[in-house]
Amino acid sequence: MSTVEFNDRVAIVTGAGAGLGKQHAMELARRGVKVVVNDFGGARDGTGGSATVAEQVVAEIEAEGGEAMAAGCSVTDMPAVEKMVADAIAKWGHVDILVNNAGVLRDKSFHKMGMEDFQFVMDVHLTGSANCTKAVWDHMRERQYGRIVMTTSSTGLYGNFGQVNYGAAKLALVGIMNSLHQEGAGKGIHTNCISPVAATRMTEDIMPEEALKLLVPEAVTPAVVYLCSDGAPSKTILTAGAGGFAAAKILETEGIWLPEADRNAEAIAANIDQILDETGMQEYASGGGQGGKFFRRMQEVMKG
Numbered sequence: 001m002s003t004v005e006f007n008d009r010v011a012i013v014t015g016a017g018a019g020l021g022k023q024h025a026m027e028l029a030r031r032g033v034k035v036v037v038n039d040f041g042g043a044r045d046g047t048g049g050s051a052t053v054a055e056q057v058v059a060e061i062e063a064e065g066g067e068a069m070a071a072g073c074s075v076t077d078m079p080a081v082e083k084m085v086a087d088a089i090a091k092w093g094h095v096d097i098l099v100n101n102a103g104v105l106r107d108k109s110f111h112k113m114g115m116e117d118f119q120f121v122m123d124v125h126l127t128g129s130a131n132c133t134k135a136v137w138d139h140m141r142e143r144q145y146g147r148i149v150m151t152t153s154s155t156g157l158y159g160n161f162g163q164v165n166y167g168a169a170k171l172a173l174v175g176i177m178n179s180l181h182q183e184g185a186g187k188g189i190h191t192n193c194i195s196p197v198a199a200t201r202m203t204e205d206i207m208p209e210e211a212l213k214l215l216v217p218e219a220v221t222p223a224v225v226y227l228c229s230d231g232a233p234s235k236t237i238l239t240a241g242a243g244g245f246a247a248a249k250i251l252e253t254e255g256i257w258l259p260e261a262d263r264n265a266e267a268i269a270a271n272i273d274q275i276l277d278e279t280g281m282q283e284y285a286s287g288g289g290q291g292g293k294f295f296r297r298m299q300e301v302m303k304g
C-alpha cells in the first residue's frame with residue numbers, strides 16, 4: 001500500500017466552516033498540514049454571512065494541537081481571495097494544496113428558476129473555484145508543486161431534477177480539471193475532482209433519514225486527503241460516500257465513419273445503434289487525443 005504523506009504542507013480549504021469542508025480541514029490538520037479555514041458563513045442559499053464559523057473550526061483544530069488560520073471571505077470576492085492567499089504565504093511561506101469545496105444551493109425546476117439564481121450558483125461554485133485556483137496558480141507553478149481538488153457532484157456528472165444551475169457549475173469544474181491537468185503537467189501540479197455524497201445541511205431535506213445516518217461527511221474525507229497528498233493522481237474523479245469509493249470517467253464509443261455521400265441525418269439515424277455501441281469504448285487523455293481518432297480515420301480513407 002502506498003504511503004500518504006504531507007511534508008510541511010499548507011492547505012486552503014474553502015467552505016470549511018461546516019459539512020464536508022470542515023472534515024477535510026480537520027483531517028488535513030491532524031496530518032500536520034497547516035490549514036486556512038475559509039468560510040463565508042452564509043445560509044444554504046448563500047444569503048447572510050459570518051466569519052465566526054471559520055474561526056470556530058480554527059479553534060477546534062488548535063484544540064487538537066493543529067495549526068490553522070481563518071479566512072471569512074467569499075470565494076466570489078477575488079481581491080479578498082488574493083488577500084487570503086497572501087496572508088497564508090506571509091504566515092507559513094507557501095500554499096501547496098487547495099480544496100475548492102465552498103458551495104450553495106438554489107434548487108428550482110428550470111421553468112421556475114430565475115436567471116439570478118442560475119448566475120448566483122455559477123458564481124459561487126464555478127467562478128469561486130476559478131478565483132481560488134487562479135490566486136494560487138502562479139505561486140504553485142513557481143514552486144513546481146500543487147494539489148488542487150475541485151468538488152463536483154453526481155448532479156453535474158449525471159443530472160438531477162431541479163438542479164440545472166448547480167449541475168452546470170459542477171460539470172464545469174470537471175472541465176477546469178481536464179485542462180488544468182494538462183497545464184499543470186510538468187509543473188508538479190495535480191488537479192482532481194471529488195464527487196461526494198454526505199449528510200450535510202445541503203442534503204438534509206432531500207435524503208431519507210436512514211440514509212443520512214450512514215452518510216457522515218467524515219466518510220468522504222479519506223478520498224480528499226488522498227487527492228491532496230504527494231502521491232495523488234491527476235485528472236481523476238473520485239466518488240465517495242458512506243464508505244464507498246469509486247471513480248467516474250468520461251468515455252467515448254468507437255463510432256462509425258461515413259463516406260462523404262452518406263453524411264446526412266438519415267445515415268446517423270440508420271447507424272445510431274452502432275454509434276452508441278459500447279464495444280471498444282475509451283477514455284481520451286486530451287481533446288487532441290479524441291480529435292486524433294477522426295484524423296487517423298481520415299488518413300485511412302485518404303490512403304484508400
Ligand code: NAD
Nearest residue numbers: 015019020040041042074075101102103153197198200202
Ligand atoms: P454545506 O452547506 O454544509 O457546506 C458548504 C459551506 O460552504 C458552508 O459552510 C458555507 O458557508 C460555505 N460557503 C458557501 N458560499 C460560500 C462562499 N461564497 N465563500 C466561502 N464559503 C462559502 O454543504 P456540504 O454538503 O458540506 O457541501 C460541500 C461541497 O460539496 C459543496 O461544493 C457541495 O456542492 C458539494 N457536494 C455535496 C454533496 C453532499 O451530498 N453533501 C454532494 C455533492 C457535492
